[in-house]
Amino acid sequence: MSPDPTSQQVDEETPLLQSEENAPAKTPQTPLPWGQFSMLLVLQIAEPMAASVISPFAPQLIRDIGITHGDEALVSFYVGLVHSLFFATEALTIFHWSRLSDYIGRKPVLLIGLFGLSLSMFCFGLSKTFWSLVISRCLSGALNGNIGVMKSMTAEMTDSTNLARAWAFIPLAWSSGLTLGPLVGGVLARPADRFPNIFGGSGFLKKYPYFLPCAVPATMSALTWIVVFLYLKETATPQINISQLLPWKKRKTVPSPALESPLVSSPVGDTPVPIRALFVRRVIIATGSYAGVALVEIAFRTVQPVFYATPISLGGLGFDTPTIGIVLAVQGILNGITQPLAFARLHDVMGPKKLWLFAVTCALPMIALLPASNTLARYSGVVQSVWCLVALQVALGSCMNFAYGISFMYISAASPNRASVGATNGFAQVIVSVMRAIGPAAVNYAFSISIEKHYLGGNLVYCAMAGMVCMVMGIGFLLPRTMSTK
Template identity: 25%
Template sequence: MAGDQTVALLKKKTKVYVHGCPGCEQDRMKRDYKGLPYKAFFFVFVATLCSSLPVQSLFPFLYFMIRDLNVAKRVEDIGFYAGFVGSAFMVGRMLTAVFWGVVADRYGRKLVIMFSIASAIVFNTLFGLSATYWMAFVTRFLLGATNGLLAPLKAFATEVCREEHQNLALSLFTTTRGIALVIGPAIGGFLAQPADKFPTIFSKDSIWGRFPYFLPCLCISLISLVSFIICLWLPETLHKHGNNDEEDRTTETQCISQIDPEVKENGDNPEKTYLPESENLFKNWPLMSSIMAFCVFSLVEMAFAEIFTLFAVSDKKFGGLSMSSQDVGEVLSITGFSLMVYQLFVYPFITRLSSPLVSARVAAIITIPLVTTFPFMTYLSGFVLSFVVTCASVLRNVFSVTFITCLNILQNNAVAQHQRGTANGISVTAMSFFKAIAPAVGGIVFSWAQKRQHAAFLPGDHMVFFAINVVNLIGIFMIFKPFLALPTVKYVT
């Protein structure tokens, strides 16, 4: 009987396309075109690249930038100050992410995306012109505060394609991040301090000599400018029905609440996600539990990115690897290229063999013994060192994007469209908080660890990577039941 009532309800609920509504136009295109929306995916790629490049390009030269700003009294204190500059971007984004998500839900995804790209052009350029430590900190903070890209982009990626292509759409974020890991560190590592690296081309008396970190920032700003022009043709996916919009939402909510929880269109696969009945996002435990796990793994990811570069460029007498910024840029570039290949060709194959959640759990567990090996690499040198560090970096980032992609999918499948921007805003806010404290805490722990080279328990950098593993272990517990919850009701459109 319950099944008959559900079928009757689904037949009664018919899709109505409102003339002039960009969301309805996009839905009509999805109905008529069953292939991949390559053009829309290209927009996601371009905009996500603008969000990722300013973050990824910083790390190869941050250590040297803090040193040249003469704020650290001792070499061992450079990591301390570098951590706060690395955190500034995430602090700014944390404070404004929900606001940008709400704006995207009310006025459209495109408006927020365009404004964010424009602000990235301005503040990233100013960061490269920083003459003092506080100017560097403030410009990074403003770059993050005006960067509202992630929330509307994740909503856009989910809405612009059919349901069977959503996994690929959301994996574009980590794919693009992989490309940013190629381009960003390469730009930051090769173009920083151009007057020292290329004295025949760049004079020390020129602007490139007085501002040795301006050139990589300028290049990224120019890439953002091209992206801004391309995104002028970005389609809108938000439904705008005028006075009828609230009525549509009410009907949609009633439809959700009357569906038999036992009826699942996709069979009995326990890893499928379903939308809960509650309209209150903070009472939506499937959403909240996936966001919490996402935050913990984001903290680990950001802390590792910060600590790895500091560890790589610090002197071997402090337990580091004595690599140059160019060496680090090469390692991160190879890592990013490998990550891109993995996301495009390997990850889809893995998800066909097992669910994204199972893959995420396996990857998170394997990460722990891998991270444990890093402090032992200080005993290597030459080609062996470069090869081992590169392989370990590739594996670490491959595992990271595996569980990050899974948690992104869970979050976006847990809410309806009119809440998706806000839900992603909440996710970005929480994630940015953890990513903000990660470089600061990581820098402090790294600086402290380098002062205890002869400690009896976990000397030097062993303590740093041990701390990363402890947080990673917490994240592993959070992606298993009973903490992680999957919704029980299928959302019907």
């Protein structure tokens, strides 16, 4: 697919997506390449499924391995630490994976990431000590560079007329993973106890009660690896042959033509720009918007199952593991429905900046409903009105996720040129991974001391999360009104 013939010659400081107000006429919408794009959507399911499958049983797993020595206030701290480790190690490696994909192509990096995801989930399911959990989560984060690479491929498969539609479907796949993960984790955890007629005779599942739910996303990642290897086409022109990276091969740079990305208005004859070229205002602001949303979302998503599992008397709702899994699954289903149905339409009506600000603002009442539902449960128990608050919270979470698609579009628009889309997404993902590493540990520590010390009436963690939202909204006001910074 070639660039829009109406585009003008520009330099590398021009964003990849042009402002609508500068376009001479509204061009027909290009159909999405569903054959290839659908494989990316399937690939998108694997990672959130692997990440979220542990959420329903993580509090009980921490109790089972005995690291807290019976101190309930420490459970949330260790749960947050387990969640953070993936993103901490990912932050150290993901830019290098994304940068590497600019040189050797996207597909080899995706295959490495899927292999690492599958291996690490099998290891997690076999873990019997806290340190084995640590190693498996670190392995998963270090080998996984797929997030940035998939976003680069999405940008390269689309153009300015259908990019918003593509980003509307990406959350559907992501939400499918977030739906399947909690369902699998909630239903299949401790199968010998929950389904004695089926699994009661398995000594292996009694010894490793969390292996089965972990094996499901691990197996799915392995099957996805086969599909990607056989059918997914490369979207970037490799700058070097992958064999040249081997130490016994003579390294020789292979000149390559301009990448055939359909994104418009980039220089002809692109090559990846130096890392320092990414430190420009539009890249930093776009990255900040994405990182801010990710911080708020991961903080809430980490506290949410711990809050549900915590006894009402200690500030939670006292749900059991299957109930937590069902609530999180419904949340994923609702998000998956609303994104493709409403995102592109709201984007066209409100514009990217207003939609982003609206989405982030929804996080404030979403957070406030945590202490509100506990207060109601203390007086009346978990009755219908409490479930209404939980349902409203889930709906607000779906609205907040609109901000992700907008941030992805801003990042794609900010790339210095087509050949640096991978590096730009990788740079953004590094910052996001740092936020996602800090967020779970920080908010779960705040949740622990809120319970233990009863700071601000036990609401310290919610005040901290609301403060995060306010800071993120400040970044949003710096976003350009359209995708062009000029």
